[in-house]
Amino acid sequence: MDKAYFQFIETLNKLRKLARNQPLNVLVWGAGDTGKDAGLYQARCDVRKALEERKHSTYFSEELCEHETSLNDPLKDETLQAHIADAIVLVYGSRGTQTEMDKILSGDQTLIAKTIMVIEEKTLSGALASVSRINWENDIMPRAMKVIRYEQLPLKSEKLKEICNPLEDMRQKKYVEDQLVGGRYENK
Numbered sequence: 001m002d003k004a005y006f007q008f009i010e011t012l013n014k015l016r017k018l019a020r021n022q023p024l025n026v027l028v029w030g031a032g033d034t035g036k037d038a039g040l041y042q043a044r045c046d047v048r049k050a051l052e053e054r055k056h057s058t059y060f061s062e063e064l065c066e067h068e069t070s071l072n073d074p075l076k077d078e079t080l081q082a083h084i085a086d087a088i089v090l091v092y093g094s095r096g097t098q099t100e101m102d103k104i105l106s107g108d109q110t111l112i113a114k115t116i117m118v119i120e121e122k123t124l125s126g127a128l129a130s131v132s133r134i135n136w137e138n139d140i141m142p143r144a145m146k147v148i149r150y151e152q153l154p155l156k157s158e159k160l161k162e163i164c165n166p167l168e169d170m171r172q173k174k175y176v177e178d179q180l181v182g183g184r185y186e187n188k
Helices: 003-020 038-053 061-065 074-084 095-105 109-113 121-128 133-140 157-181
Strands: 025-029 057-059 087-091 115-120 146-150
Touching: 003 157, 025 038, 025 074, 025 095, 038 057, 038 087, 038 157, 057 061, 061 074, 074 095, 074 109, 087 095, 087 157, 095 109, 109 115, 115 121, 115 157, 121 133, 121 146, 146 157
Parallel strands: 025 057, 025 087, 087 115, 115 146
Antiparallel strands: none
């Protein structure tokens, strides 16, 4: 093997390492910390923790909506947040997540494609048996980045890993787009 080959492999390995560490901005939607949805809120917090352990930046919409520069209409502000986030994890089940699904995600293929839906099996069965079945079968289920079903809360570590795994490919894709395609990489 010649010197050029080894330099190429060295550069490739360096870029792979950098790509594996590319953080994503992830919007984590789910139940709030008040009310009857304590288990769903805890699942949302567990998802956030698992993502942050993998060095992603995570955001709850209500934290962003409290900022002084937020839009007057929280739904419009959440829509803006969704568009600028790299990915969305939706821990589905609360009334708020139903609104986010119906008013923000539904019908927006770009947003659905970057959404990981986390849903309890019996909630999904109920949705598939409801009036909105067609929306779930034709719009949400086949187009979401991933739909992760669970039997009961709390979310087990395997489910948290299943939620985080699709973002690993996405982070590498983002690195390539941001650094290499954007022309900012210099081979030093």
